[in-house]
Amino acid sequence: MTARNRRAAKQFARLVFIPVVISSALAQNPLAGNPKAAKAGEYEFRINCALCHGLGAKGGGRGPDLTRAQKKHAHNDVEMFQVISNGIPGTAMPANGTNGQGVGMTDEEIWQIVTYIRSQEVKASAKSTGNADHGRELFFGDANCSLCHMVEGKGGRLGPELTSVGASRTREAIIDSVRNPSRRLAWGLTEATKEFPQEYETVTVVTADGQQIKGVTLNEDSFSVQVMDSGEKIYLLEKDQLRSFQKNRESMMPRYNPDILSDKDLEDIVAFLVRVGAK
Amino acid sequence: MRSRIGVTHRCRRRERGGLQRRSQKNSTFFSLALLLFVASSAHAQVTFERIVNATKEPQNWMTYSGDYSGKRFSALDQINKGNAHSMVAKWVYQIGATGKLETTPLVVDGILYATGQDNRAFALDARTGRPIWMYQRQLPGDIRPCCGRVNRGLAILNGKVFLGTLDAHVIALDAKTGNVVWDRTAADYRTGHSFTVAPLAVKNQIVIGISGGEYGVRGFIDAYDADSGERKWRFYTVPGPGEPGHDTWQGDSWKVGGAPAWNTGTYDPATNQIFWPTGNPAPSNRGEGRAGDNLYSNSLLALNADTGKLDWYFQFTKHDEHDWDATQVPIMIDAGGKHLIAQADRNGFFYVLDRTNGKLISATAYGKQSWSDAKDKEGRPIANGQASPTLTGHTVCPGALGTTNFMAPTFDPQTGLFYVTARDQCDIFSTAPQPYEAGHAYYGSAYFPSEEAEPYLGFLKAIDPATGEIKQKFQHTSPTWSGALSTAGGLVFSGDAEGNFIAFEAASLKPLWHFQMGGAVYAAPMAFAVDGKEYVAIAAGSAVYAFGLP
Numbered sequence: 102m103t104a105r106n107r108r109a110a111k112q113f114a115r116l117v118f119i120p121v122v123i124s125s126a127l128a129q130n131p132l133a134g135n136p137k138a139a140k141a142g143e144y145e146f147r148i149n150c151a152l153c154h155g156l157g158a159k160g161g162g163r164g165p166d167l168t169r170a171q172k173k174h175a176h177n178d179v180e181m182f183q184v185i186s187n188g189i190p191g192t193a194m195p196a197n198g199t200n201g202q203g204v205g206m207t208d209e210e211i212w213q214i215v216t217y218i219r220s221q222e223v224k225a226s227a228k229s230t231g232n233a234d235h236g237r238e239l240f241f242g243d244a245n246c247s248l249c250h251m252v253e254g255k256g257g258r259l260g261p262e263l264t265s266v267g268a269s270r271t272r273e274a275i276i277d278s279v280r281n282p283s284r285r286l287a288w289g290l291t292e293a294t295k296e297f298p299q300e301y302e303t304v305t306v307v308t309a310d311g312q313q314i315k316g317v318t319l320n321e322d323s324f325s326v327q328v329m330d331s332g333e334k335i336y337l338l339e340k341d342q343l344r345s346f347q348k349n350r351e352s353m354m355p356r357y358n359p360d361i362l363s364d365k366d367l368e369d370i371v372a373f374l375v376r377v378g379a380k
Numbered sequence: 381m382r383s384r385i386g387v388t389h390r391c392r393r394r395e396r397g398g399l400q401r402r403s404q405k406n407s408t409f410f411s412l413a414l415l416l417f418v419a420s421s422a423h424a425q426v427t428f429e430r431i432v433n434a435t436k437e438p439q440n441w442m443t444y445s446g447d448y449s450g451k452r453f454s455a456l457d458q459i460n461k462g463n464a465h466s467m468v469a470k471w472v473y474q475i476g477a478t479g480k481l482e483t484t485p486l487v488v489d490g491i492l493y494a495t496g497q498d499n500r501a502f503a504l505d506a507r508t509g510r511p512i513w514m515y516q517r518q519l520p521g522d523i524r525p526c527c528g529r530v531n532r533g534l535a536i537l538n539g540k541v542f543l544g545t546l547d548a549h550v551i552a553l554d555a556k557t558g559n560v561v562w563d564r565t566a567a568d569y570r571t572g573h574s575f576t577v578a579p580l581a582v583k584n585q586i587v588i589g590i591s592g593g594e595y596g597v598r599g600f601i602d603a604y605d606a607d608s609g610e611r612k613w614r615f616y617t618v619p620g621p622g623e624p625g626h627d628t629w630q631g632d633s634w635k636v637g638g639a640p641a642w643n644t645g646t647y648d649p650a651t652n653q654i655f656w657p658t659g660n661p662a663p664s665n666r667g668e669g670r671a672g673d674n675l676y677s678n679s680l681l682a683l684n685a686d687t688g689k690l691d692w693y694f695q696f697t698k699h700d701e702h703d704w705d706a707t708q709v710p711i712m713i714d715a716g717g718k719h720l721i722a723q724a725d726r727n728g729f730f731y732v733l734d735r736t737n738g739k740l741i742s743a744t745a746y747g748k749q750s751w752s753d754a755k756d757k758e759g760r761p762i763a764n765g766q767a768s769p770t771l772t773g774h775t776v777c778p779g780a781l782g783t784t785n786f787m788a789p790t791f792d793p794q795t796g797l798f799y800v801t802a803r804d805q806c807d808i809f810s811t812a813p814q815p816y817e818a819g820h821a822y823y824g825s826a827y828f829p830s831e832e833a834e835p836y837l838g839f840l841k842a843i844d845p846a847t848g849e850i851k852q853k854f855q856h857t858s859p860t861w862s863g864a865l866s867t868a869g870g871l872v873f874s875g876d877a878e879g880n881f882i883a884f885e886a887a888s889l890k891p892l893w894h895f896q897m898g899g900a901v902y903a904a905p906m907a908f909a910v911d912g913k914e915y916v917a918i919a920a921g922s923a924v925y926a927f928g929l930p
Binding site for chain 2: 143144145147148149156198205206207210321322323324350
């Protein structure tokens with residue numbers, strides 16, 4: 102190969118390979134620690150992510166708190182890039198540019214967001230002071246959480262499954278959900294959240310033959326509703342066949358006030374959920 | 381039907397987009413063939429005159445809103461309130477791609493033309509849903525559509541269908557083969573320009589408006605010669621130096637002022653005027669740096685169809701800071717000797733204008749709104765002091781998605797009512813300084829749901845244009861993005877976010893029939909007939925559905 106040919110070959114290699122290298126195939130974040138990139142990432146985050154993950158990445162109506170150093174689906178920047186690019190199958194996290202709300206981002210913009218999220222992380226994550234072993238006992242025992250909630254395959258089905266909640270929600274959000282269960286009762290925040298058919302609204306119906314059923318809606322449209330009662334029995338109902346149909350925003354979950362569940366015991370349950378979520 | 385219009389081509393997937401030039405010889409041969417074809421079958425050619433008289437051939441749907449008035453009303457009445465309960469699915473065409481469908485199909489003489497995700501276009505046998513041809517543009521990897529890789533449909537004229545692409549090209553396809561006839565670059569997609577709109581064929585021109593308000597484009601509406609693809613005129617929706625309205629922009633903000641034109645307007649053949657709505661000023665949620673009314677953002681424009689010259693404008697939301705694009709289909713209504721145009725705006729008000737001069741006749745709230753408590757001397761709702769977004773955010777209604785959005789409304793001349801999909805939702809609007817960077821999203825903001833807010837509500841509402849009064853409403857389980865169709869059968873059709881397609885009695889909005897399509901609706905329905913049988917079609921999920929009587 103002549104020197105000229107070698108130069109040409111090198112140039113060809115540059116042309117062909119360099120664009121690939123600066124895209125998603127990078128083995129590390131090219132913008133890591135760059136404050137200017139983090140600032141640019143903040144704009145992108147507000148547009149594309151804040152709808153679910155909240156301003157400042159602290160968690161919103163749907164998306165997890167991203168200021169926690171440990172991420173369930175991304176153990177490093179490259180994995181975080183992949184998660185943002187491709188979404189998380191089976192969850193409401195959409196692939197880049199497909200949620201119809203924000204804009205499709207370039208690779209550079211995704212790296213900026215990764216850099217921004219890293220800049221927002223609370224380095225020494227507020228560690229729960231609770232006793233996780235005792236929390237487990239309470240969860241499956243006296244606190245009656247497992248009557249309605251499942252963790253690692255054990256528990257009830259009436260309420261949300263909580264195996265990963267300790268990883269995705271802040272300690273404060275979990276505590277608030279226990280003390281004020283109706284406040285964060287989910288509703289269709291945006292169409293993207295139609296991925297979650299279950300909204301945990303309380304519904305009371307009276308069937309044509311006079312039977313009263315109270316439960317949570319598993320799913321609903323204008324003409325039908327699927328209801329699970331506290332005995333986990335599922336009813337598939339046509340609305341025009343019902344004598345009455347009433348929904349309300351009061352959760353079927355009772356309020357766990359401090360006189361029912363002390364602050365210390367609640368802290369123990371949080372510690373248990375955080376431990377399970379970290380697995 | 382098939383042989384009469386001469387469709388004999390096998391279905392071919394177009395893997396390669398771009399220009400496919402024929403040799404001169406071939407071209408001559410095809411021209412000759414075309415001439416013979418035209419001589420033997422005048423019906424296959426959609427002429428301007430046919431679109432002007434579209435209501436005289438209700439079996440066809442030859443333009444985005446059914447006719448130039450924007451009414452989305454079909455004179456077909458075979459399916460009617462007496463038999464709608466028995467409707468059945470006749471066929472489903474699966475596109476086999478992910479992402480939303482916002483297309484309204486066209487139907488001409490038994491052939492259905494529609495668009496899919498990523499600038500697919502296809503022609504189907506309208507009786508069976510079986511494909512005749514398919515086209516897909518090879519899009520660059522770095523296109524910048526704001527809100528999904530969507531398209532709202534085609535225009536058809538003189539043997540060609542016309543597609544605006546996500547990389548900001550205007551393309552003419554041979555209606556019989558899907559082959560590219562011409563391809564013109566309207567703007568640079570790398571600076572955030574794109575097309576999602578269904579073009580409007582007027583005379584021998586293809587009128588089309590740009591998208592990109594989220595990227596700080598300078599908006600425009602273009603007209604292209606349907607035969608040659610030559611651009612005949614461009615109207616910049618943000619006036620340049622020396623032009624009237626330029627002083628409504630602070631400093632150089634006009635250069636990145638937005639005011640896109642991404643939904644299909646209407647046309648009055650009597651005055652040769654195009655009525656085209658425009659979108660938000662950029663950045664959408666930050667008014668600082670662009671002090672002034674920001675003309676002609678969020679306006680309805682009356683343009684001369686031959687020249688693109690502005691006859692009049694009406695601005696719905698001045699100096700918008702909430703992304704309340706006024707890009708809703710404006711519907712021409714003639715009543716009491718008056719020539720009106722009505723628009724249910726994203727900002728929560730229903731406006732009726734005199735379309736001869738653009739003067740406001742009435743503006744009435746048709747959904748939940750908190751931004752305006754008063755009107756100016758013309759009767760235009762004006763913003764109160766609490767509407768502007770703040771750094772940490774505060775709640776304003778309607779939310780960022782608006783009381784309505786791109787979902788096509790319909791006007792039913794039989795009930796005299798204007799039907800529109802509406803949403804009650806409030807959002808927390810925040811704003812933050814953001815430098816403009818070419819090709820990067822330029823919102824200056826974020827919005828997010830208010831945890832304290834009421835659940836979002838979605839409706840189909842029937843508004844009396846004479847009074848602005850809501851005569852009927854149907855509440856959906858959740859807000860929907862579906863448009864609406866009215867028909868002479870006393871029916872209104874619309875879809876929902878849960879995947880139902882619903883036939884309503886037009887007078888009462890009582891549901892008479894529904895079908896679960898298995899995917900949310902982001903498109904608007906249309907009606908057509910083949911072999912004397914009426915069909916109603918709509919896109920949902922990733923498929924096009926056609927319904928009819930058993």
